Amino acid sequence: MLGGNSRNRTHTRHTRGGTTTACAAVVTATAVLLGPTAAPASADPIPDYRPEQWGLQSVEAQELWEETRGQGVTVALPGVSVNEEHPDLVDNVRLDTRFGANDGDVGAGNATAALVAAHGHGMDADAGVLGAAPEASLLVLPTGDRMAEAVRFAVEEDAQVVLLPETDGSTDLTGATQDAVNSGVLVVGPAGGREDPNVLTVAGTDEEGALVPGSPDAEEIELTAPGADLVTAGPDLGQTEVTGAPYAAALVAGVAALVRSEHPQLRPDQVRAALVQGSRTGPDDLPALYAPHAEGEAVGTAQDTPLLDEDLLDARERAGAVPVWAWFAAVGAVLVLGALLVVLWIRRSTADPYGVKAERQEEDERIAAERAAEAPPASRRKKGGRRRRTRGK
Structure with a gap:
């Protein structure tokens, strides 16, 4: 049985109610009735053992x-x-x-x-x-x-x-x-x-x-x-x-x-x-x-x-070890995938995913067509008009 040869000596202290609360009430009442001169010296009600x-x-x-x-x-x-x-x-x-x-x-x-x-x-x-x-x-x-x-x-x-x-x-x-x-x-x-x-x-x-x-x-x-x-x-x-x-x-x-x-x-x-x-x-x-x-x-x-527990790691490797070549293959695949993702990111960042460039080009073409339609036709010489004389005739 735990503690069969122990000696116990209990120090009396109550943290909830009991003597501590009662003493506190008496001290408070005395202070109210008699004023500060009747207050006792300070004391620690909770012993520090x-x-x-x-x-x-x-x-x-x-x-x-x-x-x-x-x-x-x-x-x-x-x-x-x-x-x-x-x-x-x-x-x-x-x-x-x-x-x-x-x-x-x-x-x-x-x-x-x-x-x-x-x-x-x-x-x-x-x-x-x-x-x-x-x-x-x-x-x-x-x-x-x-x-x-x-x-x-x-x-x-x-x-x-x-x-x-x-x-x-x-x-x-x-x-x-x-x-x-x-x-x-x-x-x-x-x-x-x-x-x-x-x-x-x-x-x-x-x-x-x-x-x-x-x-x-x-x-x-x-x-x-x-x-x-x-x-x-x-x-x-x-x-x-x-x-x-x-x-x-x-x-x-x-x-x-x-x-x-x-x-x-x-x-x-x-x-x-x-x-x-x-x-x-x-x-x-x-x-x-x-x-x-x-x-x-x-x-x-x-x-x-x-x-890390090396013995535990060794046991896990013996139970289901992964070959070294498989680790290299996995690392290579990760690197290739990373390179592809970088290329795709660059292409997408330089492309026109929202069609802004196409829309601007279409707008430029429309404005050019409107301006061409509003411009006056080019002048031409009329038939039978005055001709320039040649000198010496």
Whole structure:
């Protein structure tokens, strides 16, 4: 079950009605009755919990935000339930209940979703909590025993990252996760579940850098990330603190979304390698998530990786390759057609398509005929007229 080893501490806050509205009404009434001298000192009615988000600061995800905040990337969360109206999550969540009702542990689901892609709230989003990729999209797929179907559906919906929940290990998802990786999707999950080589397994650490209690053996852990006392979205409209491997995996999924947004040409294994190799030394010499170094690794890999998937192009060519001579013939035909079109355009531009020249010629001939008819006849000598004498006679 997701978040089975988490500790929750909810901070009381009401954004709609409740104590905040009541206090505001009392303050307003007092100001009206007693005048400006009775006005209390200014206070922020919506707490800003971001300074308490030590996990986000520890991995330094904000260092990547000048380049990307995860826009264009979808992170799928199969097997969880969320309150899509939470002010820190609203508009970032797409909820699809075809595999199960949204009636699970909303507290754990909200906490996980917010660590990935919470965007804060309030004026200029200056309150609430933030996730590692605040502009990424979340595809939430509540389900019980249809987890494999939900994972495959996430792939069909063009998710670039799939974040698995904590399970009891009874369900074998190897086939679905292999299909996801083959389709270009990075799969992230909490360490300690059923062994699956397709999943980047993550364990949680506390602020002192030690593994959280209940973490699995080191050989089951591929990457560590902050996973203790993390301030995130709560089950209602407030915030809470959680501890557990699923929440550490959520931070990794958020940083993975940043990398995928900035370098969409990278394959899942390349993003996975960037996250692990671009890490810092953590507990028991395990790698610890560090976003700036992961981005540096991704930049180096992306320089040698074209935006087009060459393997996919090769597969398409093998399936139905077009001979080289056919390409040359097609290019030649295009050039010939282009030359013909140019000739036709020149001829048409120099021709008289509207008959203007013919009409003018006809008009000129008519005017000439009228003038000829109006002109007097030429003079001729009359018979018997005077003749010029010849000299000498």
